[in-house]
Amino acid sequence: MSSLLHITNGDSFTERLQQLNLKGDVITWREMLCEGKTLTNVGSESFWKTRFEFLHKNYKVSKSWFIEKTLKEYRSLCNHKQQDEIVLWFEYDLFCQVNMLAVISWLLANRKYAQISLVCSGDEDDSDKMYGLNELSDEQLLGLYKKKTLLNQDDIEYADYVWQLYCSDNPMRLENLTDFKNYNFDYLGDAIQSHLKRFPSIANGLNAMENNILKQAMEHKHANKKGLLGTLLQNQGNLGFGDSQYERAINRLKPLFTGFNPVRLSKKGKEILEGKTNYYSTIQDNDVYLGGALKYNFLYNTNVDRILKL
Known part of the structure; x- marks a missing residue:
């Protein structure tokens, strides 16, 4: 086993990374913790049980798929005990x-x-575009790798602290974080802002993402759902x-x-969409979690960018 371990953000980038022929073993983190309930104790039995229940119920993920794809890779991570250097490959977005x-x-x-370093793509040139890892050339990826950020103990403990808050039942604690600039996570502050905007707005009961779905549907004359999906992924x-x-x-917005x-x-x-009527009571669901918080127990006030508890 190599003394270097790479942990990537997904399968397609793992394939790409392997083509770069960097030394070290590669593990893929196959999860989408931005959706569904999360528990603080990552990797525990209760953590994986909670995750499987969410993925099975909402994405029809089978037990065999979950074991084969997610748990096997996680166990492989557990078995990599000797690595004294770990490199994380992640992107700027909330996911x-x-x-x-x-x-x-x-x-x-x-x-x-272990010594932990971070390679994080996002703002890579003078344009307004934010880049995913797979959108970069081999040369750019190797450049990012060369300039990787070594996380110090304060960074690591801060990331853990933000994770604990993300998993807590009250997102208002996340809202009070203002010191992102003091740590080596260039995109975390914006991601947390986007997370908070996933709580329903006071204006019409829909969150920022749901309002954007209606807005894109209204502004573009899509011939079918596939066209709408394409626009949403781009915007x-x-x-x-x-x-x-x-x-x-x-599907939630079908009516x-x-x-x-x-x-x-x-x-x-x-x-x-125009804010003339409110959809909160219709769309409200007492079993939808964002991190550790129930989505419909809080409202987002877009006028002052603050969360309110119901």
């Missing part, structure tokens, strides 16, 4: 940043003496979500559409 926090929390508990800010997550969100061939909002959908 990646939450996974990154969980991995660092696990490393703090289980790999106390989602820093969420970093994939097709399946948007499919699930669109606000007259149809998807072509895509058209209903009269009520338009009224909700």
